[in-house]
Amino acid sequence: MELNVSKELKAIGAVGRALICERVGDIVLSGRVIRLEEPVTLDLAWTYDGKGIVLSGSLSSAVRMNCTKCNEEFVRAFTVEVSERFLKVSESEAEELDCYPYSGDVLSLDKPVRDLIVLNAPAYGLCRPGCCGLCPVCGANLNNTQCSCELPDDGNPFAVLKGLAGLLNDQEE
Ligand SMILES: [Zn+2]
């Protein structure tokens, strides 16, 4: 993913704009795989301020993940704000200055895009609001089926409420 900024580099303050839509493969981190279900869409504006390129806009895509309660796969869209700075420095200097390096007329967006996704893509969640989860006895997905299992006392939400009521009464005394 690249951005040609040759025009803006010649005119301080001139604003360049682009809408980029590109498929990005799975991102593998230690212990986590980010599966991007949709192409990454970048809606960008940038300007040269005399020292470097200031890039702003938004990044959106969607990740495929498993529900934390029922383990069913689902897709969640996300959008994050883009606000980055590119300076004509070496890679190690860029790291120190908390910016991205560039040289010539073209910005490579691969690293910033990856960083933005790693930091902002939702990592866990529920497949739907109020997901019923799995039956702790038979493992049935309670969103789709209703099993006839008897829950043990400690798995019964009313047992918890009873315990809580007891606790509140104790405090009042
Ligand atoms: Zn679920």
Ligand SMILES: [Zn+2]
């Ligand atoms: Zn069951």
